[in-house]
Amino acid sequence: MRFTIHKTGLLATVQDLGREAYLAQAVPHSGTMDTLSARIANIALGNKQTDAVIEFTYAGASLHADTDMLIAYAGDGALLYADQQLIKPERPVFIPAGTVLHLKTGLAGCRTYLAIAGGVDVPEVLQSRSTYLPAALGGLDGRALKPDDVMMGNPGISSVTQKIFDQLKGGKISTTRWSLPRKKILPVDDGTICLVRGPEYGWFKQADADMLWASPFRLGQRSDRMGYHLEGAAISRETDRELLSTCVVPGTIQVTGNGGMIMLMADCQTTGGYPRIAQVAAVHLPLCAQLKPGDQLRFSEITWELAMEMYIKSEQEIDDLAKAVANQYL
Structure with a gap:
């Protein structure tokens, strides 16, 4: 199956679930920002959840089906159309050769994931097909x-x-009656991000640290795949202690020297020297991935134990969806 990119929109890259085997060598995790949407798109096709997809940022992209294709897409950045026909998300869709597809604005988020039968075929680099743009690593020649x-x-x-x-192929666009309920796996309150306290939470003045839970924050314009700058109340330190460079992961929230906060995302470095005030619960990272500059968000404190319970429940629900799709075609 083959298609040609006509337009890419703001940014389009090949991503999978990231490279984890080389974090100790300072190679960033990278991978999809919204892992849930990417996994749902792959599951809908019977792909491996780790197969590579294309991550589109916002709308404006278009592509041409050079051959018959089986695709699925998910995410809140755009809706997929063939001419004026809406292609519904979160389900397998047969696309006849010659069809031109367009991603058009229509949803509240900023990232959309397109999966193709078998996964996007690019070479593995360090056990992943993910694109890491700062080092021109992975994906298609390491670039957008x-x-x-x-x-x-x-x-x-x-x-x-x-x-x-085989079930869907024919002379026109065709899809299944079933779809995968991605929204049911996401938290009900998508405006509140759950955090657990970070290792250096106690380094900050209590009144300022409490603002993390009491005040709204806004996603700043200086936000990308490496990290989000959060605009809001400044967080002051209680101590003059300095932190030796230590491990960070996607979802770590650091406090800079001027009291500003940075939420690290998929392309973040593997170590950092700013104190870590909090960590985003893993199940809420897909919500963060869909945030746009100017969006408002609030934080809610949970325990590490609850964060783990939420993660296990989410993984079980995703596994159940994968089994349900496979069982239909045994």
């Missing part, structure tokens, strides 16, 4: 996609994928 790029699906598709393709 551009017009006229030709993308291929891996020919080694699963038996489930083949059965879905």
